[in-house]
Amino acid sequence: MTETLLQVDNLAVRFGQTDAVTGVSFSLEDGKTLALVGESGSGKSVTALSILQLLPYPMASHPYGSIKLAGEEIIGIDNDALRSVRGAMVGMIFQEPMTSLNPLHPVGKQISETLIIHGGLSRSDAMQRSLELLDLVKLPDKQNKIKSYPHELSGGQRQRIMIAMALANSPRLLIADEPTTALDVTIQASILSLLQELQQELGMAILMISHDLGLVRSFADDVCVMTKGEIVEAGTTASVFSNPQHSYTRHLIESEPKGRPDIPSDSGPLLLDIQNLKIKYKIGKGWFGRKRDFYAVKDFSLKIPRGQTIGVVGESGSGKTTLGLGLLRLLKAEGRVVFNNAELFALSQKEVRNVRKDVQIVFQDPFGSLSPRMSVKQIVEEGLGVHEPELSAAQREQKISEALYNVGIDPRSMNRYPHEFSGGQRQRISIARALVLNPQFIVLDEPTSALDMSVQAQIVELLRDLQKQLGLTYLFISHDLKVVRAVSHYIVVMKDGDIIEQGDADELFDNPQAQYTRELMKAAFMQ
Amino acid sequence: MNLPIELSPIAQRRWASFKANRRGYYSLWVFSIIFTLSLFAEFIANDKPIIASINDEIIFPVFFTYTEKELGGVFETEAYYKDPFILEIIDRTGWAIWPPIPYTYNSVDWELQAPYPHPPDSRHWLGTDGTNSDVLAKLIYGFRLSVLFGLSMAIISSVIGVAVGALQGYFGGATDLVGQRIVEVWQGLPVLFLLIILASMVEPTILWLLLILSLFSWTALVGVVRAEFLRARNFEFVRAARSLGVSDRVIMVRHVLPNAMVATLTYMPFILNGAITFLTAIDFLGFGLPVDSASLGRLLGLAKINLQAPWIGVSAFFTLAILLTLLIFVGEAVRDAFDPRRIYESSHDDDEDEGSDAEETVLAEGAAP
Numbered sequence: 037m038t039e040t041l042l043q044v045d046n047l048a049v050r051f052g053q054t055d056a057v058t059g060v061s062f063s064l065e066d067g068k069t070l071a072l073v074g075e076s077g078s079g080k081s082v083t084a085l086s087i088l089q090l091l092p093y094p095m096a097s098h099p100y101g102s103i104k105l106a107g108e109e110i111i112g113i114d115n116d117a118l119r120s121v122r123g124a125m126v127g128m129i130f131q132e133p134m135t136s137l138n139p140l141h142p143v144g145k146q147i148s149e150t151l152i153i154h155g156g157l158s159r160s161d162a163m164q165r166s167l168e169l170l171d172l173v174k175l176p177d178k179q180n181k182i183k184s185y186p187h188e189l190s191g192g193q194r195q196r197i198m199i200a201m202a203l204a205n206s207p208r209l210l211i212a213d214e215p216t217t218a219l220d221v222t223i224q225a226s227i228l229s230l231l232q233e234l235q236q237e238l239g240m241a242i243l244m245i246s247h248d249l250g251l252v253r254s255f256a257d258d259v260c261v262m263t264k265g266e267i268v269e270a271g272t273t274a275s276v277f278s279n280p281q282h283s284y285t286r287h288l289i290e291s292e293p294k295g296r297p298d299i300p301s302d303s304g305p306l307l308l309d310i311q312n313l314k315i316k317y318k319i320g321k322g323w324f325g326r327k328r329d330f331y332a333v334k335d336f337s338l339k340i341p342r343g344q345t346i347g348v349v350g351e352s353g354s355g356k357t358t359l360g361l362g363l364l365r366l367l368k369a370e371g372r373v374v375f376n377n378a379e380l381f382a383l384s385q386k387e388v389r390n391v392r393k394d395v396q397i398v399f400q401d402p403f404g405s406l407s408p409r410m411s412v413k414q415i416v417e418e419g420l421g422v423h424e425p426e427l428s429a430a431q432r433e434q435k436i437s438e439a440l441y442n443v444g445i446d447p448r449s450m451n452r453y454p455h456e457f458s459g460g461q462r463q464r465i466s467i468a469r470a471l472v473l474n475p476q477f478i479v480l481d482e483p484t485s486a487l488d489m490s491v492q493a494q495i496v497e498l499l500r501d502l503q504k505q506l507g508l509t510y511l512f513i514s515h516d517l518k519v520v521r522a523v524s525h526y527i528v529v530m531k532d533g534d535i536i537e538q539g540d541a542d543e544l545f546d547n548p549q550a551q552y553t554r555e556l557m558k559a560a561f562m563q
Numbered sequence: 564m565n566l567p568i569e570l571s572p573i574a575q576r577r578w579a580s581f582k583a584n585r586r587g588y589y590s591l592w593v594f595s596i597i598f599t600l601s602l603f604a605e606f607i608a609n610d611k612p613i614i615a616s617i618n619d620e621i622i623f624p625v626f627f628t629y630t631e632k633e634l635g636g637v638f639e640t641e642a643y644y645k646d647p648f649i650l651e652i653i654d655r656t657g658w659a660i661w662p663p664i665p666y667t668y669n670s671v672d673w674e675l676q677a678p679y680p681h682p683p684d685s686r687h688w689l690g691t692d693g694t695n696s697d698v699l700a701k702l703i704y705g706f707r708l709s710v711l712f713g714l715s716m717a718i719i720s721s722v723i724g725v726a727v728g729a730l731q732g733y734f735g736g737a738t739d740l741v742g743q744r745i746v747e748v749w750q751g752l753p754v755l756f757l758l759i760i761l762a763s764m765v766e767p768t769i770l771w772l773l774l775i776l777s778l779f780s781w782t783a784l785v786g787v788v789r790a791e792f793l794r795a796r797n798f799e800f801v802r803a804a805r806s807l808g809v810s811d812r813v814i815m816v817r818h819v820l821p822n823a824m825v826a827t828l829t830y831m832p833f834i835l836n837g838a839i840t841f842l843t844a845i846d847f848l849g850f851g852l853p854v855d856s857a858s859l860g861r862l863l864g865l866a867k868i869n870l871q872a873p874w875i876g877v878s879a880f881f882t883l884a885i886l887l888t889l890l891i892f893v894g895e896a897v898r899d900a901f902d903p904r905r906i907y908e909s910s911h912d913d914d915e916d917e918g919s920d921a922e923e924t925v926l927a928e929g930a931a932p
Contacts (some may be wrong), residue, residue, distance in 0.1 A: 039603065083688040150783060361802070364806050366802055366805055366806060376828075388808070389808040392806060392808035393808065395806075396806060396807075397802070397806045399799040399802065399803060401799055403798050404798055404800065405799035405802075405803050406800055407800040407818055407819050407821075410817075418804060418807055418809060419807040419808070419809075421809075422807060422808045422809050422810075423807075423808065466803070469803065469807075473807070
């Protein structure tokens with residue numbers, strides 16, 4: 037069992053003139069798990085894709101290095117030989133199960149396809165084997181599921197289908213490229229334990245690509261830490277984590293969001309009082325078909341004191357983002373929301389515009405939330421133009437500089453465009469756009485989810501500092517319990533539009549009452 | 564070539580990508596040169612001198628109208644400068660500078676002794692047509708008229724189409740539903756019949772045609788623009804602007820419209836081509852401009868009547884073919900330059916996809932010559 041299955045030697049990948057990977061070497065034995073860890077742009081995905089030669093050749097090239105799979109060189113072999121490796125000896129699962137399944141074919145047909153091509157099975161035999169595979173990946177109700185289309189399945193179910201496809205021809209090596217990143221935490225845990233069981237049962241090797249240190253720690257035998265196209269540290273998981281040698285590894289390990297928010301003076305005056313908030317969508321078919329009301333948020337009540345951070349936690353579909361948009365009147369909502377003694381939902385369009393100055397929002401995607409056609413100055417300036425049109429150009433510039441300075445962006449770069457900034461910097465610009473109006477209340481909708489781990493920690497730090505300096509009140513929406521823990525004073529756990537549990541952050545984390553909260557925490561902290 | 568105005572980075576990249584398409588780039592040059600020349604058609608082909616001196620007085624017949632009496636003649640009507648009498652006055656008392664082609668699109672060559680249509684010779688470089696006017700002069704004026712007509716129609720219908728599509732897409736819901744149905748009904752109206760009815764009531768002028776065709780051609784863009792607005796109104800930067808309290812009108816113009824402009828600009832060259840072809844077609848059928856107007860379609864119609872004079876048809880055909888081909892080449896290059904799959908490749912993937920990032924740099928490098 038300890039034969040070397042995959043041997044990568046001094047591998048380099050070049051795109052045009054740019055080196056993506058330089059001199060990467062590692063090896064993997066049968067039945068073992070190796071993890072490639074790194075932040076975005078570190079070259080880990082490119083390395084994994086080159087094992088199956090899935091890069092866009094000839095734009096990509098390997099100037100030197102070798103990849104040996106069971107003793108056979110992969111680089112430079114012809115297409116026929118390559119096809120017998122792909123899907124047969126090596127299986128692969130991708131990050132996003134929605135886009136890696138063809139939406140136009142039932143999943144059963146997609147699983148049997150590789151069986152027919154590689155295993156030479158007949159159509160009915162392949163179907164039979166597909167059912168067995170679905171059994172293997174523990175998909176409930178497999179007789180019906182095999183005939184369903186990808187969009188009829190949930191994210192976790194789709195990922196199980198992907199795993200079944202990858203396992204169809206009993207590969208010796210499974211490459212898993214961020215297999216759980218797109219999934220909710222509780223589903224992540226179940227997919228990982230499935231992979232572990234399958235590995236033991238089938239004795240295959242797993243090459244895992246991930247940015248999630250917690251996941252790697254509990255899952256992999258060996259770890260290679262990559263940055264800027266190089267492996268800076270390699271070793272057994274235990275030794276790398278307990279005794280990191282390279283400064284980058286230490287930086288990664290230490291960069292998990294830590295710390296707690298400052299304890300504010302207890303129970304500040306009430307800023308926002310939400311009573312029986314309901315938000316519904318109409319769903320239904322066609323013109324005359326009966327429409328059904330779907331409540332994304334059901335009967336939500338909460339009192340938010342000034343100067344505190346309320347963390348709203350939930351998985352996808354729990355209604356947490358809808359809640360944020362509803363509070364800002366970006367969606368239609370029922371109920372009462374009292375902000376600074378103003379009844380928010382009873383105000384006219386004009387009056388709402390005045391309140392908007394005090395209530396701001398920061399979105400998840402730092403790429404989508406800044407208009408690519410406007411300079412940073414124009415982006416930050418926009419709110420000033422609406423709310424303080426009396427300012428002179430110089431005063432405006434002064435305010436913009438201040439806001440940018442507060443979030444740690446050099447004000448001299450205000451004439452540059454968003455694409456010239458990194459993800460973390462863009463998120464800082466988004467925060468500056470909210471801050472320039474001196475708001476009292478900011479809704480933070482997953483502000484760190486799209487960022488690398490070490491950048492997340494910086495943003496969390498920034499948010500805490502700003503709160504202390506400016507006395508801001510946050511509604512912090514996130515699925516990431518670690519981040520929520522680091523910023524929140526009070527936590528609300530949501531599921532399917534309902535509040536499952538709420539309470540002071542420390543109490544709730546130390547002693548969760550609801551079963552669902554306990555599951556969430558177990559999955560998130562991998563205990 | 565550097566543009567005099569400062570472009571945003573994205574526009575610079577598009578311009579580079581447009582230039583990289585050499586066929587489209589050179590087509591744009593050729594088209595611009597021909598079009599600019601045709602804008603000065605009066606100085607190239609005219610039956611009046613550009614400038615003349617009569618009785619020690621400098622006159623500009625191209626710009627001003629002079630009666631024959633003013634020039635020393637008898638009639639109170641506008642002078643006809645090719646009248647032997649006027650020519651004699653000019654000869655006797657001064658001089659005149661004539662355009663290289665001394666005919667305009669509807670001037671009849673009375674002095675030509677041979678029967679018309681007359682084949683090409685040194686007097687008429689592309690011959691004369693069935694009304695005994697110069698074919699080349701007609702082509703120059705016809706080219707200008709076609710392009711100007713096409714451009715104005717493309718602009719008018721884009722403005723209306725973008726506005727309607729924007730309102731439908733941005734507000735959605737009932738506005739969208741009602742708007743879409745109206746557009747569908749409107750699209751069902753038969754344009755050609757309306758033009759035939761119009762032709763029987765009034766003498767169609769170019770403005771009449773422009774009005775009628777614009778009334779029905781704006782629907783082309785509504786669908787695309789509406790789709791872009793439907794997509795863009797949920798972009799986070801649009802939501803962010805709404806949460807800042809920016810008004811709907813400003814959001815539509817400043818944040819959403821630039822997204823829709825890509826689709827609009829991509830369609831423009833093809834709308835332009837369609838307008839030119841349509842004008843030619845109705846002129847050819849005889850429902851468009853009057854018979855002596857500077858219209859390529861009318862010229863084709865005359866060619867059909869005078870099949871024994873192939874130079875009319877051949878000239879008109881090649882003019883149209885070259886014009887439409889140039890515009891299509893330019894249109895293709897514009898479409899490729901605005902292709903969002905090339906432009907947005909790197910700016911919109913938020914997960915670590917090193918592969919496509921690297922691809923993007925390669926593309927950008929390849930695009931810059």
